[in-house]
Amino acid sequence: MINNIDFMNYNLINGKAISNEELEQLSNSNEKFFLKVFYEKPETIFKFFPNTLTFNKEINKDINYSQLALKTNDIYLSNPSNFNDPYDCGIYINREKHWNYFINYYARLMGIENKDNSKELLIEKLKKFFDKTLDIETSINFNYCHTEEERLRLSIFIYKVRNYSFEKVPVPDKICYGILKALNDDFLEKKNNLTDKFLVSCLTTEKDNILMWSHYANNHKGFCIEYDLSEAKNNYLKLNEEEKNTFNNLFPVVYSENRKEIINYNFNGDTFLSWYLLGLLRKYHVWSYEKEWRLALLKQEYPDQIIKFFPIKAVYCGCKMSKEEIEKIEEIIREKNIDLFISKIEEDSYKLKFELNKDAKFN
Template sequence: MVNNIDFMNYNLINRKIISNEELEQLINSKEKFYLKVFYEKPETIFKFFPNTSSYNKEIKKDINYSHLALETNEIYLNEPSNFNDPYDCGIYIDREKHWSYFINYYAKLMGIENKDNSKELLIKKLKNFFNENSDIETSINFNYCHTEEERLRLSIFIYKIRNYSFEKISVPDKICYAILKALNDDFLEKKNNLTDKFLISCLTAEKDNILMWSHYANNHKGFCIEYDLSEAKYNYLKLNDEEKNIFNNLFPVVYSGTRKEIVNYNFNGDTFLFWYLLGLLRKYHVWSYEKEWRLTLLKQEYPNHIIKFFPIKAVYCGCKMPKEEIKKIKEIIRGKNIDLYISKIEEDSYKLKFELSK
């Protein structure tokens, strides 16, 4: 039972209990993680829709986007900032540790030695650099930068300090103020990295959860779509590049009772999975009833926030959906080889049953 799991030491992934140690091993092995997820992906997956209309300012009329999802087989990708859980897609970074790391990082790129690892000493040396060099553009020494990325990061950091030092603000030490403000920019950039770069669509492994119907299907007046992943799973090599990208980026959520601190502050290809599992895919265990699978895609690749998803297998209408709305659903899916089910309340249990509509 989920309620009996020690979520401080264990996690729930795709309805399986996994220890913190096992999760660490997966994080440290991309191949094992992606292979595990690939074979555990379900043959069908579900998404709930409210079946309500909202006003579109561009065309100046109401649109039922739930109907549109049925008509076009498209899924909307949302920004994490719009989610109802304030912790969703958030990461935990200790501000003081982060500042200490990047003070040393930028000082190293400038060739400033600091054997005692003193923040105060480094800030003093950085201040001296800016006080002694009026022409910053020609004073930057890139000899200690080993990559183009390091050169770029150092340039941005120095220019930020210079610009912040020109702000009209009354502070005892403008250079120190500018350094700390530039470091805080780094902190906020890292903290918002996941939410700024990705778009997400939330799906689930089950169609009969009462809470899901209540929360995401307009109190059972909406509907649930079942998508068929079997062809993608068993004939993966026949997928086109976009279909593979969508299938590859469908992951089960990690339900946990802890927020693990990010200690590797550089977000790149080597640290991607680490940040991914601790941010985009990690949720507090009280949400585990959702049994969520999460489609996560890069915002820059899908600027319209819309993707064509896998084939629709069936539609399940909520037990409170009016008959006239059911008729509309039938019209939309007519001739599309999609089954339609009507949900009913079980009399002798707290369960829903689904009857195939003829």
Template sequence: MERKLYRYRSFKDDWKEEAFDGIVEPSSPLYFNDPYDCGFCFQEDILSELLGKEDYIKALEKYIPLKREDYDLILSSTDIESAVQIVFQNHGKKFPDSFFKSLRNDASECMDELKDAVRVVCLSETYDSMLMWSHYARNHTGYCIEYEFNKDDMYYSSLHQVRYTKDRFNISKKDILEGRKDIIDKTVCSKADVWSYEKEWRIVTENYIKTRPSKVDPKTRCVLYLKDNIKAFYLGAKINEKEKSEIIEFAKKNNRIVYQMILSANTYELRAERIDNV
């Protein structure tokens, strides 16, 4: 079984590295244009599972000058929330309603850490989306790469279809305790339904520098090599003649197909017209 997917691109300084050499650098979700994208959403009952005792101590220190016995109580406790309340009582202070809000803020910082442990290559099922050409190919002046993946391809198992929903996937304490294996997939590959026009698929990988720091040189670029997967190019309706000629010349030498995107005279649609002499 094969799957054809597309990637809209603009002509940045290093564009030939991706278009001609097939070198693709996965992106960090921290810099995606959707602030919810790849964001881990946890139910309230998971707070104690998500945060360590050191996090509770850090939050306590904002309210109370802790003593040695306070640290010992927290670090040895099997019921962390009860231990926190005892510490407040021992200091003659009322347990503040803002305490868990402070912890949730700390947990939010952890969310960025989790996001940055993932790297993503964004692809689409379609090459003729007016909005995608406008948003990701610099107002139709860029190009689109067609990739073909089959079941024997090394990246095939890393391909995931994005699900579009109204509600976020909330991870519960039960999900963690039962070791649900689809948590990452449901988080990294779920988006708000307003993005459904993108018809997105993703290659999901690790941020190797972060998840395997002892095995990876920090200066190393973690890239995918997709040259053999490239089958065709689609040229934007407003592409510059210089870049158009370069892609056509490369395609002739490397047995690739080239299509020119054409604006319809009667509708708001795009159509792809094959360039015959390639």
């Protein structure tokens, strides 16, 4: 039972408890993690739709994007900043550790030794650099930078410190103020990195959860689409590159008690999985009833925020959907190999039952 899990020591992934130690081991091995997820991917997966109209300013017309998704078999990818959970897709970075890390980082790029690892000493040395330097365009020494990225980061940091130190603020030490402001920019940049880089679509392994219908299907007036993953899972090598990318980036959410702190602050290939696991895929365990899987893709690769998804197997209409709306769904799936179910309220329990609408399928 989910309620009996000790979330201080265990996490919930795809309905299974996994200890903090096991999760840490998986996080440290891309291959093990991806293999585990691959074999545990479900045969079918569900997504809820509100079936409501949204005004499109570009064409000056109301559009039912839920029904459009049913027609085109596309899935819309959302910006995580729009999610209802304020912690969703966020990461935890300790501000003090972050500042210490980057003070040492920029000091190294400037050739400043820090044998005692003293933040105050480093700030004083940085202050002396800015006190003596009038024309920073010609005085930056890039000899300690090993890559073009480091050269760029050092330049930006130095210019930010100088510009912030010119602000009209009532502080006794303008350069120290500029350093801390520049470091805080780095902090906020890292903190918002996932939100800026990724697009997400939320799916689930359950179609009969009453809360899901209430929250994501317009209080049971919407519908739920069942997508068939069986062919992709069983014949993975036959998929094209786009299909493989979609399948590979479908992951179960990790439900936990505590937020895990990011240790490595640089976003690169080596730390990608850690950011992915600790941010995009991690949620507080009170959301575990959703049994969520996430499709997460890089924003730069999908500027239209739409992706073609796997075949539709069935559609489930909410128990409060009007007859007129049901008929619209019937018309959309006419002559397609898609089953249509109508949800009904059980009389003797708090459960939904789904009855097959045989008239909706004509092939």
